[in-house]
Amino acid sequence: MCYEIRMEKHMREKNQSGPRAKKKVADSVRWGNVFLQNRLVLAPMAGPGGHSFRCLCEHFGAAMTVTELCSARGILYDTNFVRNHRYLRIAGSKNKASIQLFGADPADMKKAVRRLLAHPEYGKTLVLDINMGCPVKKVVQTGAGSALMKTPDLAARIVEAASEAAFPYGKAVTVKFRSGWDKDHINAVSFGKKMEAAGAKALSLHARTREQMYGGRADWTIIGELAAQTSLPVAANGDIRTLEDCYTLLHTYGAELCMIGRGALGKPWIFKSILNEENNGSPLAPRPEERAKIILHHLNAVLETQGEEKGIREFRTSLVYYLKGMPKAAFYRNKAMKAENYEELKELIQEFTQGT
Numbered sequence: 001m002c003y004e005i006r007m008e009k010h011m012r013e014k015n016q017s018g019p020r021a022k023k024k025v026a027d028s029v030r031w032g033n034v035f036l037q038n039r040l041v042l043a044p045m046a047g048p049g050g051h052s053f054r055c056l057c058e059h060f061g062a063a064m065t066v067t068e069l070c071s072a073r074g075i076l077y078d079t080n081f082v083r084n085h086r087y088l089r090i091a092g093s094k095n096k097a098s099i100q101l102f103g104a105d106p107a108d109m110k111k112a113v114r115r116l117l118a119h120p121e122y123g124k125t126l127v128l129d130i131n132m133g134c135p136v137k138k139v140v141q142t143g144a145g146s147a148l149m150k151t152p153d154l155a156a157r158i159v160e161a162a163s164e165a166a167f168p169y170g171k172a173v174t175v176k177f178r179s180g181w182d183k184d185h186i187n188a189v190s191f192g193k194k195m196e197a198a199g200a201k202a203l204s205l206h207a208r209t210r211e212q213m214y215g216g217r218a219d220w221t222i223i224g225e226l227a228a229q230t231s232l233p234v235a236a237n238g239d240i241r242t243l244e245d246c247y248t249l250l251h252t253y254g255a256e257l258c259m260i261g262r263g264a265l266g267k268p269w270i271f272k273s274i275l276n277e278e279n280n281g282s283p284l285a286p287r288p289e290e291r292a293k294i295i296l297h298h299l300n301a302v303l304e305t306q307g308e309e310k311g312i313r314e315f316r317t318s319l320v321y322y323l324k325g326m327p328k329a330a331f332y333r334n335k336a337m338k339a340e341n342y343e344e345l346k347e348l349i350q351e352f353t354q355g356t
């Protein structure tokens, strides 16, 4: 079926009133101008959401993963992508990865998008996502990330510039943003509509304000308001952990995708678990030996890309997530921080997973 006809059919279904089949997590779904295998995606996470972790989540059923945020300006000064390859790497990803950029200058964004999409590896990104939600001072001070929610006209020009650059490559631009700057400035709906008018083809909403950073509860009602008032597909994000959460967001709040962040850390099988539960009623709980195998696979993948010394340092952060809630977690965390080589880490992983 050609793209226009599929789009028309999709929009007809989206706008249909009256009873119709409830959305399922396992449904395939349009996102920008691609179709995803199901409605579960991994949120971008700078640090723990590196290439190895993303590949693991894809293996466990995430229909899309998003790279760690990468500076549009930084890319322009990085002639051969030497410094940024570790963030942009999407090879081995079975066409499930999207690249996320941040920046505060439309001209930078346009040039960065062109450079990326002309690249043989990065050009395979599913969509180009623009970060307008990062709360970190270093980013906000430059006018990028969540600061753009205070300058919606500039944000719109960035989306226009990115869309213009992405169009010849057949790629859609998507935007990830927050509920607003703080509780007195909740503007996700007007902001999302403005991004739509500027050319964005899908929206991800982290239903917290910048002021909340990562604390407090995400307010999903804002996702509902956004989904009701835009014709774009909306990815719900913030505090998603279970199939029930997904159903609430898909059925009550009109989301099209469920974007899982911290719920996947130390638990990359969460995607398969939710899909399993929908399919046959029982979530997936890997047995100790399977858990050890998964964690070791993650470790090996990190070491393969980063080398032993750097890889071990990087993997320790991920290990802390795998240890969360485990018996004697503090003891093993301490031990992990002192582990200096692969063998020590391997032994430790086998030891602590036995206690699960």
Ligand SMILES: Cc1cc2nc3c(=O)[nH]c(=O)nc-3n(C[C@H](O)[C@H](O)[C@H](O)COP(=O)(O)O)c2cc1C
Binding pocket: 043, 044, 045, 046, 047, 048, 067, 068, 069, 100, 131, 133, 134, 176, 206, 214, 237, 238, 239, 240, 259, 260, 261, 262, 263
């Ligand atoms: C360690 C960490 C790094 C993050 N890095 C990014 C990032 O690079 N880009 C982005 O858009 N959001 C980033 N986020 C935000 C997440 O994508 C997500 O919006 C947030 O964690 C809320 O979802 P959750 O409640 O499922 O974790 C990050 C979050 C965490 C915890």
